[in-house]
Amino acid sequence: MYSAGDVRVEQRADPTIIEPTDAIVRLVATCICGSDLWPYRGLEPADHQVMGHEYVGIIEEIGADVKNIKVGDFVVGSFVISDNTCEICRSGYQSKCVNAAFVSVAIGTQSDKARIPYADGTLVPTPGQPDEDLIPSLLAASDVLGTGWFAAVAAEAGPGKTVAVVGDGAVGLMAVLAAKQLGADRIIAMSRHPDRQQLALFYGATDIVVERGDEGVAKIKELTNGLGAHSVIEAVGTQESTMQAIRATRPGGHMGFVGVSHDVAIPGPELFFSEIHLLGGPAPVRRFLPDLIELIWDRKIDPGRVFDLTLPLEKAAAGYAAMDERRATKVLLRL
Amino acid sequence: MYSAGDVRVEQRADPTIIEPTDAIVRLVATCICGSDLWPYRGLEPADHQVMGHEYVGIIEEIGADVKNIKVGDFVVGSFVISDNTCEICRSGYQSKCVNAAFVSVAIGTQSDKARIPYADGTLVPTPGQPDEDLIPSLLAASDVLGTGWFAAVAAEAGPGKTVAVVGDGAVGLMAVLAAKQLGADRIIAMSRHPDRQQLALFYGATDIVVERGDEGVAKIKELTNGLGAHSVIEAVGTQESTMQAIRATRPGGHMGFVGVSHDVAIPGPELFFSEIHLLGGPAPVRRFLPDLIELIWDRKIDPGRVFDLTLPLEKAAAGYAAMDERRATKVLLRL
Structure with a gap:
């Protein structure tokens, strides 16, 4: 987001592993959040800001210390980075982890790849590669669900x-x-x-x-x-x-x-x-992700219906406009 | 309290039973609350206002519908009137009873007698007549404890x-x-x-x-x-x-x-x-009174130590001054 109302999709350098707890995710789907409209409407500052904090995708690379996730896994991530080992995480408040960082600010997942810190603490793998029709629901688990x-x-x-x-x-x-x-x-x-x-x-x-x-x-x-x-x-x-x-x-x-x-x-x-x-407060999504993934995998809930417009990532600007003008409740961006 | 800083003890008409759920309590002890200092200091309005909402005493008369309390019982009452039967009371929030009234506003227990509405729902009898040294602790249960x-x-x-x-x-x-x-x-x-x-x-x-x-x-x-x-x-x-x-x-x-x-x-x-x-919020003291009375009766807790000045009711004005000037933490008024 160059400035309020000005969203552009541009080529940036591919992310690389920096810390041994990082993972690189090749995104399969991402989306636009209601909270993204605050800067879009000029109600929060925006100055060449990376955007996006909801994401599902496939692990492309992992750091040396990542234990619970392997290359090729399909993962759902929380919109807040968490180590999932500190005292606050263990009490169920991973969104206030002592190492917490907002994905929206630190990373921006309206992109085709993302470096996710504390991958073991932030990402949860699905039981296998999901059927195509489950992808919107799994993506919803990342934040709105x-x-x-x-x-x-x-x-x-x-x-x-x-x-x-x-x-x-x-x-x-x-x-x-x-x-x-x-x-x-x-x-x-x-x-x-x-x-x-x-x-x-x-x-x-x-x-x-x-x-x-x-x-x-x-x-x-x-x-x-x-x-x-x-x-x-x-x-x-x-x-x-x-x-x-x-x-x-x-x-x-x-x-x-x-x-x-x-x-x-x-x-x-x-x-x-x-x-x-x-x-x-900011939801500790990581606490709920294992259960939510199971409910979705077993087709007991269908949160994906909340997406009423799907666009390719390149058309992100049109997605923002549709949500801003209330023509869409929530826009899914496909890679 | 005639006005801020002006507290007087005067003769008023004896209270009488009005509703069949009322009881008349002959007070044995009452006290001054930190919240009484707000109007005393002119930070809340006071215009010939009756004062006091903490009380222990002996039942002198009961209305026709009072079932759980009898004449002669020693009772501790909550600082909020409650029927203890409505849905809010049953969920443990008697201070927000659908029939709630603040004793401080409606009654004023810095007095020798008081009419307590919804006596069954507001008052709790002690297991017998208390030893003299338990009276401050029982009084504390009425509000501060x-x-x-x-x-x-x-x-x-x-x-x-x-x-x-x-x-x-x-x-x-x-x-x-x-x-x-x-x-x-x-x-x-x-x-x-x-x-x-x-x-x-x-x-x-x-x-x-x-x-x-x-x-x-x-x-x-x-x-x-x-x-x-x-x-x-x-x-x-x-x-x-x-x-x-x-x-x-x-x-x-x-x-x-x-x-x-x-x-x-x-x-x-x-x-x-x-x-x-x-x-x-205002504490639902009624929820805790049975347990608190038991702890006091069995001498497992000694909340009465919080009173560091005892005066006869007639000297109420001196009690207010002592608390206002921080010469006392909490003043007990004896009848």
């Missing part, structure tokens, strides 16, 4: 629970899928876009609420005996969506927030008197 | 955990006691007052940190291998103490906040990237 899943876990979605999802982008839709898999009784998707409502229903939503802000909160309370939802997922990252999520959560309930927070300030007194659990 | 306990539970203090406590007032000290009882490995009290440091050590603190703000955070990190504490308790309620607590918590760790939040705004992006669990 893993992030939606973390949000649902953070919100403690599960049996007996009513879950409300604020945000109908790819992550919100994946959170619906996750809540369903985790056994939630009732899943309320907050969406006013007919196509996304349909996808939410496909993924397991039981109710659709079109209202937003305080009207949306009132509707959630109306559906929950005046109390609010047990579990609320925030998948946008604005002040309005954050407050909508806090206010839609019942006392003692859980809010999981994964929309990258921009210009948000949470009023302390309101949070105090709402008496809810909060957990959010 | 119950609040410190909730903070420690919210912060998930327990075996294998390092706990840091921000705030060395009565609640912070009770949180130290709770963390110890819950089995925490290491308990760091953040305090610069020698007498409170001593009490923190008595209650189970293993380390004292005198630094505050970002220096305090740096010290906590130094003591925790650079990661931050697993469990952090916030027991002040200011912007500085809130940020100190957030920053002292390791990724994936838990922060329990019980200092009544005043003029606090939590920056969304910082909270997002800190990736910590949060839970706080």
Whole structure:
């Protein structure tokens, strides 16, 4: 991204092994994330920035210390580099690994090859070479599915629970899928876009609420005996969506927030008197990847449907424009 | 409290049973809370306001529907009225009961008698008439002990955990006691007052940190291998103490906040990237009262030491002054 709105695909030098824990991945597919739109729209700085942090591909080369992955393996990687051995990783928060680095900043996987540091800690091989139709779903696991899943876990979605999802982008839709898999009784998707409502229903939503802000909160309370939802997922990252999520959560309930927070300030007194659990942040996708790959491999979930436009990598600029103009929910880029 | 700084003890009409779920309690002891200092200092409005929300006493009269308490019982009550039967109460969040009311606002227990609504849901009888020396500890259970306990539970203090406590007032000290009882490995009290440091050590603190703000955070990190504490308790309620607590918590760790939040705004992006669990608010003391009474009755804990000044109720004004001027940590008022 040369600057806001100016995305170009250019030839760069091939990556090479630098550290003995590195691996070189030849990418098979990558994609454009909702978070890539922040710099595209000029809301975050962009100055000749490499882009992309979601990726699946085949291992082309490994460093001397890589033990769990071999050349030729098909792998899915997390959008945050992690060693998966430090105390924070072992507690399940690999996105805050003491050696964490964001793939988007450090590497940029909207490319045909990528050097992945801490390959053993970041990449997970699939059981074999995947069928072609599984590739979108495996790619989704790299971020949007893993992030939606973390949000649902953070919100403690599960049996007996009513879950409300604020945000109908790819992550919100994946959170619906996750809540369903985790056994939630009732899943309320907050969406006013007919196509996304349909996808939410496909993924397991039981109710659709079109209202937003305080009207949306009132509707959630109306559906929950005046109390609010047990579990609320925030998948946008604005002040309005954050407050909508806090206010839609019942006392003692859980809010999981994964929309990258921009210009948000949470009023302390309101949070105090709402008496809810909060957990959010960059999802520790690595924690969930083995289970998510298994669910996809066994065709128990179909997260790949979240991609509604596929383009060759060379057409990345057209993909950004389609997402920016909301003509696509999520764009897959093929190599 | 006629106005800020002007506390008077005056004769009022005796309370009477209004609802069949009410009880009249003849108070044996009450006390002054740190939160009573906010209006005393003019930081919250006060206009001929009844005061007090912590209380133990003997049941003098009960309404027709009160089943679990009888005349003559010695009882400890929560600082929030709760029916203890609604869905929110049953989930353990009695302080957010659908029929919740703050005793401080609705009743005011710095008095010799009080009408307690939802007596079955709010009051817990002791196993018998307590020995005189147990009264301060039972009174502490009504708020500061119950609040410190909730903070420690919210912060998930327990075996294998390092706990840091921000705030060395009565609640912070009770949180130290709770963390110890819950089995925490290491308990760091953040305090610069020698007498409170001593009490923190008595209650189970293993380390004292005198630094505050970002220096305090740096010290906590130094003591925790650079990661931050697993469990952090916030027991002040200011912007500085809130940020100190957030920053002292390791990724994936838990922060329990019980200092009544005043003029606090939590920056969304910082909270997002800190990736910590949060839970706080007015403590659901009623959830913990049966266990706390048992621990006190069996003399396994001695929370009553937190009272360092005892005065007759008539001298309430002197008690406020002593706490305001930090000559006392917590003042007990005897009837």
